[in-house]
Amino acid sequence: MNFDLTDEQLMLQDTVGQAMLNECPVTHLRTIFDGDSGHDGALWKTLSGLGVVGLAVPEEYGGAGLEILDLAVTAETLGYHAAPGPFLGHALAALAIAEGGSPEQKEKWLPGLASGDRIGTVALAEPGGHWQPDQWQLPTGDTLTGKKEFVPFGEIADLIVVGATGGQLAVVEKDAPGISLALVDGADLTRRFQEVTFASTPCEWLDQGAPAERVRDVGRVLLAADAFGGSQRLLEMCVEYAKTREQFGVTIGHFQALKHQLASMALDVEPNRGLYWFAAYAQDHARDEAERIAAIARAHIADRFMQVARDAVEAHGGIGFTWECDVQIWFKRAMFDRAFMGTPAEDRERSLQLAGL
Amino acid sequence: MDLNYGSEMEGFRDEVKAFIQGNWPLSGEEADLPMDKQAATFRERAIAHGYLYRNIPQRYGGSEQEPDVLKAQIIREEFGRKWAPQEARGIGTMMLVPTLLERGEEWQKDKFVRPTITGEVAWCQGYSEPGSGSDLASLKTRGELQGDEWVINGQKIWTSGAHLADYMFCLVRTEPDASKHAGISYLLIDMKQPGIEVRPLRMMTGSADFNEVFLDDARTPADWIVGKRGEGWLVSRTTLKHERNSIGAAQQTRAGLKGLVDLAKKSEVAGRPALEDSAIRQRLAEIEGYVKAHQYSGYRQLTKDAKGEEAGLIAMMMKLFSTEIGHKSSALSLDLLGEEGLLSAGNAELGVQAKDSQGWIARYMYTLGIAVAGGTANIQRNVIGERGLGLPRDAAANRSSSK
Numbered sequence: 068m069n070f071d072l073t074d075e076q077l078m079l080q081d082t083v084g085q086a087m088l089n090e091c092p093v094t095h096l097r098t099i100f101d102g103d104s105g106h107d108g109a110l111w112k113t114l115s116g117l118g119v120v121g122l123a124v125p126e127e128y129g130g131a132g133l134e135i136l137d138l139a140v141t142a143e144t145l146g147y148h149a150a151p152g153p154f155l156g157h158a159l160a161a162l163a164i165a166e167g168g169s170p171e172q173k174e175k176w177l178p179g180l181a182s183g184d185r186i187g188t189v190a191l192a193e194p195g196g197h198w199q200p201d202q203w204q205l206p207t208g209d210t211l212t213g214k215k216e217f218v219p220f221g222e223i224a225d226l227i228v229v230g231a232t233g234g235q236l237a238v239v240e241k242d243a244p245g246i247s248l249a250l251v252d253g254a255d256l257t258r259r260f261q262e263v264t265f266a267s268t269p270c271e272w273l274d275q276g277a278p279a280e281r282v283r284d285v286g287r288v289l290l291a292a293d294a295f296g297g298s299q300r301l302l303e304m305c306v307e308y309a310k311t312r313e314q315f316g317v318t319i320g321h322f323q324a325l326k327h328q329l330a331s332m333a334l335d336v337e338p339n340r341g342l343y344w345f346a347a348y349a350q351d352h353a354r355d356e357a358e359r360i361a362a363i364a365r366a367h368i369a370d371r372f373m374q375v376a377r378d379a380v381e382a383h384g385g386i387g388f389t390w391e392c393d394v395q396i397w398f399k400r401a402m403f404d405r406a407f408m409g410t411p412a413e414d415r416e417r418s419l420q421l422a423g424l
Numbered sequence: 425m426d427l428n429y430g431s432e433m434e435g436f437r438d439e440v441k442a443f444i445q446g447n448w449p450l451s452g453e454e455a456d457l458p459m460d461k462q463a464a465t466f467r468e469r470a471i472a473h474g475y476l477y478r479n480i481p482q483r484y485g486g487s488e489q490e491p492d493v494l495k496a497q498i499i500r501e502e503f504g505r506k507w508a509p510q511e512a513r514g515i516g517t518m519m520l521v522p523t524l525l526e527r528g529e530e531w532q533k534d535k536f537v538r539p540t541i542t543g544e545v546a547w548c549q550g551y552s553e554p555g556s557g558s559d560l561a562s563l564k565t566r567g568e569l570q571g572d573e574w575v576i577n578g579q580k581i582w583t584s585g586a587h588l589a590d591y592m593f594c595l596v597r598t599e600p601d602a603s604k605h606a607g608i609s610y611l612l613i614d615m616k617q618p619g620i621e622v623r624p625l626r627m628m629t630g631s632a633d634f635n636e637v638f639l640d641d642a643r644t645p646a647d648w649i650v651g652k653r654g655e656g657w658l659v660s661r662t663t664l665k666h667e668r669n670s671i672g673a674a675q676q677t678r679a680g681l682k683g684l685v686d687l688a689k690k691s692e693v694a695g696r697p698a699l700e701d702s703a704i705r706q707r708l709a710e711i712e713g714y715v716k717a718h719q720y721s722g723y724r725q726l727t728k729d730a731k732g733e734e735a736g737l738i739a740m741m742m743k744l745f746s747t748e749i750g751h752k753s754s755a756l757s758l759d760l761l762g763e764e765g766l767l768s769a770g771n772a773e774l775g776v777q778a779k780d781s782q783g784w785i786a787r788y789m790y791t792l793g794i795a796v797a798g799g800t801a802n803i804q805r806n807v808i809g810e811r812g813l814g815l816p817r818d819a820a821a822n823r824s825s826s827k
Binding site for chain 2: 069071072073136306309310318321326331334339345348353360364370412418419
């Protein structure tokens with residue numbers, strides 16, 4: 068029994084964290100946040116150089132061949148730093164191809180994704196909040212015609228993994244004909260969306276295994292990990308503020324009301340570390356529990372993150388409600404983690420059904 | 425990360441299983457003994473095999489094993505699976521015995537440890553006083569050495585089991601001129617004497633498990649003191665590096681959730697089965713999120729304990745986290761009870777699973793008892809804020825004043 072991260076995993080988090088501190092300190096993060104694309108090519112290159120963007124891609128295709136837990140601990144660190152850019156969609160696209168692609172398809176796409184030279188994303192949602200594979204209605208055929216919503220970084224992606232009827236997944240290349248993109252006015256400016264419309268767009272199907280379910284479950288795990296990291300950061304920001312901001316002649320951390328609020332926030336953060344760890348671990352080592360625990364973890368931790376974000380605004384007082392205060396960046400990150408891939412309520416309903424209730 | 429215990433530990437688990445298979449339940453004539461005798465008989469055999477009281481030396485009745493949190497956990501799991509008697513959970517075993525082992529005189533260990541762990545003698549804890557709750561070190565019960573006896577006067581409160589106890593371990597102010605914390609001694613007192621009066625305190629559930637204890641010239645021998653005069657505060661904070669049951673509480677919240685699901689299966693909301701009600705379903709699933717977080721936090725602690733490392737923030741949170749889960753579960757249980765939420769707690773005993781509606785009402789109330797006992801939720805928040813998050817200490821909590 069060893070329910071802890073390995074030294075390698077801790078080192079991975081440390082390396083990614085250092086890179087974020089060096090290349091994307093909050094001052095720089097704010098320029099990306101307020102900028103046009105929400106993407107920073109130089110940061111992506113650094114993360115690619117560290118092997119982060121191809122972490123779970125098999126080694127024979129140029130990746131690190133690591134497990135979902137490794138991917139998740141990385142997502143925690145990126146969430147802690149509110150890393151802008153296409154990590155989530157990219158990781159899921161690579162996973163879909165690694166799981167569902169033929170040898171030729173893997174050979175064609177995975178090395179570029181593993182090195183970060185090409186960026187991938189996923190097109191999951193359909194109108195009406197239909198995120199789940201069994202809800203997709205995009206017709207299957209030689210080409211794709213129809214609309215997908217909330218595609219992360221659809222504009223900069225070189226390839227899009229698209230969900231279709233029956234939980235099928237197709238790959239569409241960026242320059243394929245018939246693709247039109249429309250920017251969505253999303254809240255989280257570290258992870259931008261496009262709405263993507265296909266009109267007789269050529270595609271290739273990933274017809275090995277059941278990659279859509281895997282993408283859904285790992286997606287939930289990565290959102291949970293991101294949410295844990297983000298909530299941890301907000302807690303630290305609030306504690307720091309409580310130790311420096313003075314009112315009535317003392318730092319406000321002296322006041323028991325605030326101290327108790329921060330303790331309650333900590334209670335919304337720290338116990339979730341083991342929960343996301345196990346949800347990630349289960350994806351490779353407890354496959355019969357994998358879907359259920361991923362749903363429970365995402366619903367729970369994303370909801371806690373959102374609550375912590377609301378508390379963080381309150382704990383900062385007036386400044387907390389401004390664009391200038393960094394809390395808003397993580398607040399919107401929480402909105403993303405909570406609503407991307409469906410609502411916590413849907414996750415919870417599903418978790419009960421999977422338990423036979 | 426590896427959630428398997430490993431082949432050595434699984435081998436140990438097989439040994440434990442085989443032991444239980446051969447020894448519990450008792451068979452033949454022994455099966456007709458009264459239940460407490462059966463438990464005592466079984467415990468004796470389990471101790472001989474090294475399965476119970478592992479951190480207690482053999483000369484005091486324990487099995488004196490090398491500390492090993494994983495083995496301890498496996499024993500709890502396997503004994504629990506077959507409802508075999510485990511270590512007696514009384515306050516004497518849990519609090520006094522570790523304290524004596526660490527700080528007691530040889531004769532004190534000889535006299536008290538064995539009968540305490542076998543359950544021959546029962547203890548109560550004389551800490552809280554009417555004016556000294558969260559600020560325990562302000563306690564006023566006085567002890568004066570007269571000849572070869574301490575003479576003790578004062579009052580203790582919330583004393584669980586005082587009406588059944590043979591002895592009390594008690595914090596008493598013996599050095600009135602010393603500063604607040606340095607004036608306290610840790611005394612052992614015989615409860616069966618004229619100077620002690622125990623009055624039951626009726627709890628909100630209706631039953632009376634705890635008491636007020638009035639000490640009016642109560643007496644105890646001069647050497648029934650653990651540690652030196654004025655060291656009582658320190659002695660009461662003694663914690664042994666024993667096999668902490670870090671995941672026991674999480675197992676209880678899991679069992680609590682299972683009970684809640686069973687209650688939901690039997691209940692109706694607005695004339696329909698409760699489990700078909702989407703609001704009820706959401707609340708059940710939300711509670712499971714907390715329960716799972718609790719469970720894996722317990723695993724984290726178990727791993728840290730096994731490595732001999734400090735678990736840090738999470739260890740400070742477990743009590744408050746249990747409390748919060750208790751609040752949520754209780755609220756849902758009351759909604760599931762519907763009109764039976766009008767009933768009293770009856771004489772229902774507290775158990776992990778409530779047997780009937782009144783049992784659920786009792787649980788509904790007892791979860792608040794847990795929130796208050798052993799440090800209120802607000803005190804826990806202070807601890808998390810100050811020791812966990814490093815926030816400044818409350819100015820009001822002046823720790824050097826003797827008032």
